[in-house]
Amino acid sequence: MLQRSNQAPVELHFSRTNGPVDAAIDQLMTQVGGIAHPDVVREIILAGLKAGQENTDRMDLKLMNASMKEMRFTAKVFGPYRSVRKVTVFGSARIVPDAPLYAMAQDLGRKLAQAGFMVITGGGPGIMQAVNEGAGPEHSFGVNIRLPFEQQPNPVLIGNPRYITYKYFFNRKVAFLKEADAVVLFPGGFGTLDEAMETITLLQTGKRYPLPLILIDEPQGTYWEQLCAFLMEELPRYRYVSLSDFRLIERVTRAEDVVASIRSFYCRYHSLRYVGDKLVIRLSTPLNQEQVDRLKNDFGDILTPGGDMCIACAMDDENNEPELTHLPRLVVDFNKRDFGQLRQFVNTINAFPG
Numbered sequence: 001m002l003q004r005s006n007q008a009p010v011e012l013h014f015s016r017t018n019g020p021v022d023a024a025i026d027q028l029m030t031q032v033g034g035i036a037h038p039d040v041v042r043e044i045i046l047a048g049l050k051a052g053q054e055n056t057d058r059m060d061l062k063l064m065n066a067s068m069k070e071m072r073f074t075a076k077v078f079g080p081y082r083s084v085r086k087v088t089v090f091g092s093a094r095i096v097p098d099a100p101l102y103a104m105a106q107d108l109g110r111k112l113a114q115a116g117f118m119v120i121t122g123g124g125p126g127i128m129q130a131v132n133e134g135a136g137p138e139h140s141f142g143v144n145i146r147l148p149f150e151q152q153p154n155p156v157l158i159g160n161p162r163y164i165t166y167k168y169f170f171n172r173k174v175a176f177l178k179e180a181d182a183v184v185l186f187p188g189g190f191g192t193l194d195e196a197m198e199t200i201t202l203l204q205t206g207k208r209y210p211l212p213l214i215l216i217d218e219p220q221g222t223y224w225e226q227l228c229a230f231l232m233e234e235l236p237r238y239r240y241v242s243l244s245d246f247r248l249i250e251r252v253t254r255a256e257d258v259v260a261s262i263r264s265f266y267c268r269y270h271s272l273r274y275v276g277d278k279l280v281i282r283l284s285t286p287l288n289q290e291q292v293d294r295l296k297n298d299f300g301d302i303l304t305p306g307g308d309m310c311i312a313c314a315m316d317d318e319n320n321e322p323e324l325t326h327l328p329r330l331v332v333d334f335n336k337r338d339f340g341q342l343r344q345f346v347n348t349i350n351a352f353p354g
Helices: 021-030 038-054 058-081 100-114 127-135 169-178 192-206 223-237 243-248 255-265 289-298 339-351
Strands: 088-089 118-121 140-145 163-166 182-185 213-216 251-252 267-277 278-283 311-312 329-332
Touching: 021 038, 021 100, 038 243, 058 140, 088 100, 088 127, 088 169, 088 223, 100 118, 100 127, 100 255, 118 127, 140 169, 140 329, 163 169, 169 192, 169 251, 182 192, 182 255, 192 213, 192 243, 192 278, 192 339, 213 255, 213 311, 223 243, 243 339, 251 255, 255 339, 267 339, 278 339, 289 311, 289 339
Parallel strands: 088 118, 088 182, 118 140, 140 163, 182 213, 213 251
Antiparallel strands: 267 278, 278 329, 311 329
16 A cells, blocks of 8 residues: 655656556456456556646646546447447527428438438537437437527437537547548538548547538538639648548438438448558458459559558457458558549549459
8 A cells, every 4th residue: 555645756657667656557457356457447547546646727728628538428328339330410590480491401310310320410409409419319419519599408318428518629439430431511600610520630630530521501502602612722732631632522412312422322332440551441342352352553642651451360460350351352552642533533432343
């Protein structure tokens, strides 16, 4: 048992060089029991101890504490549904029930649920409520935010165990994007635009693995049309972005086109991860060598200098995902830069017959 209340603080390290402190943490985890990945949990405990030593500002510690609690609860709520694909839908809280966009959002929620997807919304009124109404409570998640106005839980999600209220926007954004297999945006205000820019930034920089990012509006609507026209005209002109970055975005005007686009994206492509410097793309059906050769020819510019791509089985470092080891792989020496091109690469893989 450590007795140091009257002594100088122990200098803590994330390496196992803390002597009796490491032993005490190990003993605590053993006593509690049921700890998955104790190496990671040990570092979480050490981070908390180090923060307590280093920060005299109570507000800093309260922010860290609240963030950790919110992330823990997020993982708890979403954890049982990891195997179900989910679609995050953003849009204005101010769209009224008799507006055409409200009906479109209801229709989208219904079609997504019928196609086997669950939906994630901000849990509030307007577009969020419409999507939840269409999908139904059993297919809905709500990730709300505490605000002094507008953002009360919508009736579909009251009492729903898949409803979370966040204090901090940044934790809420993590839930929206970490748990999503696709993102759909209806017209909206500053919050919707922020979510649109956040999503495309994460995709463009590779901080979020590829997924469909779909902008939807009424057939005669100009909201996304005008915004995309501005972005495509102004940003490449000054070389702020590459033209290929716009391949990360789709625009549609019908709910059925959203569903078709998402289903098409996952028709062969399953998921990806990095193993060392290798990009491992998991597929639901295999490619043949002729198809791989065509990919090399058409997308050689996304490879590292002298890099290659090849058909493979699960790699040893993927053993922590045993449910995916049966899937065929394409291993790519990706340059970790051309993510718009990578999206087109995935589209081409999906388009191959077989």
